[in-house]
Amino acid sequence: MHGTYNIYFVFLSYVIAFIASYIALDLSLHLRKPSTRTFYVVWLINGAVVLGIGLWSLNFVGMLAYIMPIRMAYSLPWVGCSIVMAILVAALVFFLYSKKNPQVKDYLITGTALGITIPIITYMTIASLEDIKIQYRIGLFILSFITSVIGATLSLWCVVKSDKGSFSTRLRLKLESALIMGGTLTAIHYIGMYAAVFTPQEMEGEHLYLDPISLGISISAIVISIMLVSLVFSTDKYFLSQSLRNKSEFMETILNNMSGGVIACDAQGKITLFNRSAADLFGSLIKLKESLHELGTRFSFYKDLTNERLNLDETPLCRALNGEKISHLELNTYDSKGQKRSLLVEGQELRGGDDEKLGAVIVFNDISQAKLAEEDLKYRATHDVLTGLSNRMLLLDRLNQAIVRANRSGFNITIIFIDLDLFKIINDALGHSIGDKLLQTVAARIRALIRNSDTLARIGGDEFVIVIPDQINIDKIPLLLERILENISRPYQIEDHELNVTCSMGFSVFPDNGTDAETLLKNADAAMYQAKEKGRNTFQFYEGEMNTKVKKRLEIENGLRRALVNNEFILEYQPKLDIQTGKLVGFEALIRWKHPTQGLIPPNEFIPIAEDTGLIIPIGKWVLKTACEQNKAWQDAGIEPFCISVNLSARQSKERDLFATVKDILNETGLKPKYLELELTESLAMSNPKEFIELISQFREIGVKTSIDDFGTGYSSLNYLRQFPVNTLKIDQSFIAAIGSKKGDVSIVKAIVSLGHSLNMKIIAEGVETKEQLLLLQEHDCDEVQGYYVSPSLPVQEVPQFLKTNVKYKRRGRKKTEIKKDEV
Ligand code: C2E
Ligand code: CA
Ligand code: CA
Numbered sequence: 001m002h003g004t005y006n007i008y009f010v011f012l013s014y015v016i017a018f019i020a021s022y023i024a025l026d027l028s029l030h031l032r033k034p035s036t037r038t039f040y041v042v043w044l045i046n047g048a049v050v051l052g053i054g055l056w057s058l059n060f061v062g063m064l065a066y067i068m069p070i071r072m073a074y075s076l077p078w079v080g081c082s083i084v085m086a087i088l089v090a091a092l093v094f095f096l097y098s099k100k101n102p103q104v105k106d107y108l109i110t111g112t113a114l115g116i117t118i119p120i121i122t123y124m125t126i127a128s129l130e131d132i133k134i135q136y137r138i139g140l141f142i143l144s145f146i147t148s149v150i151g152a153t154l155s156l157w158c159v160v161k162s163d164k165g166s167f168s169t170r171l172r173l174k175l176e177s178a179l180i181m182g183g184t185l186t187a188i189h190y191i192g193m194y195a196a197v198f199t200p201q202e203m204e205g206e207h208l209y210l211d212p213i214s215l216g217i218s219i220s221a222i223v224i225s226i227m228l229v230s231l232v233f234s235t236d237k238y239f240l241s242q243s244l245r246n247k248s249e250f251m252e253t254i255l256n257n258m259s260g261g262v263i264a265c266d267a268q269g270k271i272t273l274f275n276r277s278a279a280d281l282f283g284s285l286i287k288l289k290e291s292l293h294e295l296g297t298r299f300s301f302y303k304d305l306t307n308e309r310l311n312l313d314e315t316p317l318c319r320a321l322n323g324e325k326i327s328h329l330e331l332n333t334y335d336s337k338g339q340k341r342s343l344l345v346e347g348q349e350l351r352g353g354d355d356e357k358l359g360a361v362i363v364f365n366d367i368s369q370a371k372l373a374e375e376d377l378k379y380r381a382t383h384d385v386l387t388g389l390s391n392r393m394l395l396l397d398r399l400n401q402a403i404v405r406a407n408r409s410g411f412n413i414t415i416i417f418i419d420l421d422l423f424k425i426i427n428d429a430l431g432h433s434i435g436d437k438l439l440q441t442v443a444a445r446i447r448a449l450i451r452n453s454d455t456l457a458r459i460g461g462d463e464f465v466i467v468i469p470d471q472i473n474i475d476k477i478p479l480l481l482e483r484i485l486e487n488i489s490r491p492y493q494i495e496d497h498e499l500n501v502t503c504s505m506g507f508s509v510f511p512d513n514g515t516d517a518e519t520l521l522k523n524a525d526a527a528m529y530q531a532k533e534k535g536r537n538t539f540q541f542y543e544g545e546m547n548t549k550v551k552k553r554l555e556i557e558n559g560l561r562r563a564l565v566n567n568e569f570i571l572e573y574q575p576k577l578d579i580q581t582g583k584l585v586g587f588e589a590l591i592r593w594k595h596p597t598q599g600l601i602p603p604n605e606f607i608p609i610a611e612d613t614g615l616i617i618p619i620g621k622w623v624l625k626t627a628c629e630q631n632k633a634w635q636d637a638g639i640e641p642f643c644i645s646v647n648l649s650a651r652q653s654k655e656r657d658l659f660a661t662v663k664d665i666l667n668e669t670g671l672k673p674k675y676l677e678l679e680l681t682e683s684l685a686m687s688n689p690k691e692f693i694e695l696i697s698q699f700r701e702i703g704v705k706t707s708i709d710d711f712g713t714g715y716s717s718l719n720y721l722r723q724f725p726v727n728t729l730k731i732d733q734s735f736i737a738a739i740g741s742k743k744g745d746v747s748i749v750k751a752i753v754s755l756g757h758s759l760n761m762k763i764i765a766e767g768v769e770t771k772e773q774l775l776l777l778q779e780h781d782c783d784e785v786q787g788y789y790v791s792p793s794l795p796v797q798e799v800p801q802f803l804k805t806n807v808k809y810k811r812r813g814r815k816k817t818e819i820k821k822d823e824v
Helices: 007-032 037-064 078-095 104-127 138-162 167-195 212-257 277-283 292-298 316-321 368-382 394-410 423-430 432-449 477-488 516-535 546-565 605-613 616-636 650-654 658-669 682-687 691-704 720-723 734-741 749-760 771-779 796-804
Strands: 132-136 198-201 261-268 271-274 301-303 325-335 340-351 358-364 414-421 455-460 463-471 492-496 497-499 502-510 539-540 569-578 584-595 599-601 643-647 676-681 704-709 728-731 760-764 806-812 817-820
Touching: 007 037, 007 078, 007 138, 007 167, 007 212, 037 078, 037 104, 037 167, 037 212, 078 104, 078 138, 104 138, 104 167, 132 138, 138 167, 167 198, 167 650, 212 277, 261 277, 261 316, 271 277, 271 432, 277 292, 277 358, 292 316, 301 340, 316 325, 316 340, 316 358, 340 368, 368 394, 394 414, 394 455, 394 463, 394 502, 394 516, 414 477, 414 516, 423 497, 423 749, 432 463, 432 477, 432 492, 432 497, 455 734, 477 502, 477 539, 477 546, 477 605, 502 516, 516 539, 539 704, 546 584, 546 605, 546 616, 569 796, 584 605, 584 616, 605 616, 616 650, 616 658, 616 676, 643 704, 650 682, 658 676, 658 691, 676 691, 682 691, 682 704, 691 704, 691 720, 728 749, 734 749, 734 771
Parallel strands: 502 539, 584 643, 643 676, 676 704, 704 728, 728 760
Antiparallel strands: 132 198, 261 271, 261 358, 301 325, 325 340, 340 358, 414 463, 414 502, 455 463, 492 497, 569 584, 584 599, 806 817
């Protein structure tokens, strides 16, 4: 049976195929980037139904286009089945086409799956015809499937191709693709129709006869309307999502082009957003979805002025999250490259429309450059540009701060005013540039002598001021002034000039010489003028209400330097006796200072100062030389030879050439080494036992005797004591004084005696003042004795007299002896 084709219906079927193809493309593109899972499912179902109906109607209308010379009846179950089939195929289309980046294998799967299923819709639709026997031409039948495979593969390619460009480009691409795809679908259908051979059959039972024309028109009208409505929704949806996307892209662009950094977190404190500036600053240190706590472990914030590290809950984002509004907060941090950055931070909590807490955001600007500029300005305002020292303003500020602290703590502050002597002459003669360099060098030399906590300022051409805060005692100030004098007067090599310059200094002390900065400075300045008047290159302290302790120390120190030249030192000699026989064994030389105005100054008052200033070295040499000379003189005068003991201070024994000095002096004076004994303190011995042993051994070798003075006070390690090759241990006075008292304890003395004896050393007790002490010492086998009970130290001219009237002993038994003092 042959029929003819209604050309309008053929065209109609193509229109349906075209619209269906367009819908397939459009929806596939949406489904390729679904915003949510629900969106995907809803649109997949919606699309599948619309496209399914489209596919089915294309086939049905296409079939109606074929007018056969019989009345047509349709089987409803078959119609239903073919519609369901079409919907399933449509779902498959979307499922396969919505893949983001299809690979070759996806093209193959799509082609095969759709290639097989699409023609089935055609054949199921044809099968809904009743009363007609249908046979198929096998060639065309197969061709329909092949066309379908090619068409399906091509249309996936169309989907991928249409997914780019602006709205109009996409529209054009989609329309073009839909024209081709619609054509392919129509072609598949008509190939299928040609493949079928229709043979009318006997009619059986009741049938549903419908007029093909009106049926075709109504189905087409319904289906096209459904498809168009759906298209309108889809396009609307497209514009909506496009505008949202545009909006968020717009916002992102703004955020990323902001010079300030933005970091936001959600209500749980997890980072939800940061912009490019923030990323530039913190680099990989900042990560999305990370908690503030984790963030806090990677980078820290510091307080602006103190640079004190902030705790986590003090960091701006945490504070903002806790509801605080942060404005103008200056902070420091370190960026991903470890560079210090100063930030100006604003921040606040984020709340939604219903006042629900959404999180917090901070916005910060990098103000490092501004800060540096500010610091530079501040530096220039408070510093002397030439030397880099503080200027008067900063000096006053520091001094005022120090006064506040000192008022609380009760400590002292010293203000030293330094003025270079005759600097103007250098400046005028050699020019300012030389003068400037000289000032810079002077500044550096002074700086090197003071502590970091002290302030050194240049307050005028050649005027410097030092502020020394928080001092417990000011005894060491003269020593510092001494060092400044010494260092400034060292020659300067500036360009090709060798320059010499000295300075005059004055100082005042808080609170004695003033309780406010101005007064203290004024008084130090006045003192400096006095120093100038005294002939320059010296120092002077403010005479107003002077600190007597400092004054005394200063006088001693100034005096000590003259004392040697002016022969103000003398030696006195204190005898040492054999405790059992009372026979003289030697004298200890003890230094005295006959001060021209202060009378006799005891060694305890000036030896420590001499040690501090280093003057002990020349003084010590003088003592050694005088004592040796004197001893030789006594021997030459026919007095029975005895040993002379000389005290060595720790500083002296640290001098490299001590041994050589002693040898030279012995040579010079002609005294035999065995008549010289050196007294070294126990604390010195223990401060560097190895060195001490070496030194003692050297002396031992040439026959000079040694003893450890003040034994028992320096916590000797017995281990070392065994190795010290000394001849004598001198029990410290304090132990002797103790045994004199009622509750006196002789056990220490006993222990020292037996220890010394076991090491082959002699034991001498010093500071013996009473008969009881002497008796006890005798009883406990001490070897020698020294002290007021025997004799105080004697001026040199009284020694011969003492030798004549020496104490006498009366022996009583083997050990127990008694001493009888005559005229001493
Ligand atoms: P030192 O070496 O322990 O000298 C013993 C000190 O005790 C001497 O005091 C002496 O006068 C005093 N003294 C002697 N017998 C008695 C006594 O029975 N009772 C009391 N309470 N004291 C007694 P001086 O002469 O004032 O010397 C004090 C310290 O000065 C010496 O202690 C010594 O360390 C040091 N010294 C003295 N002359 C020199 C010296 O030429 N060079 C060095 N480097 N230091 C010296
Ligand atoms: Ca001594
Ligand atoms: Ca002593």
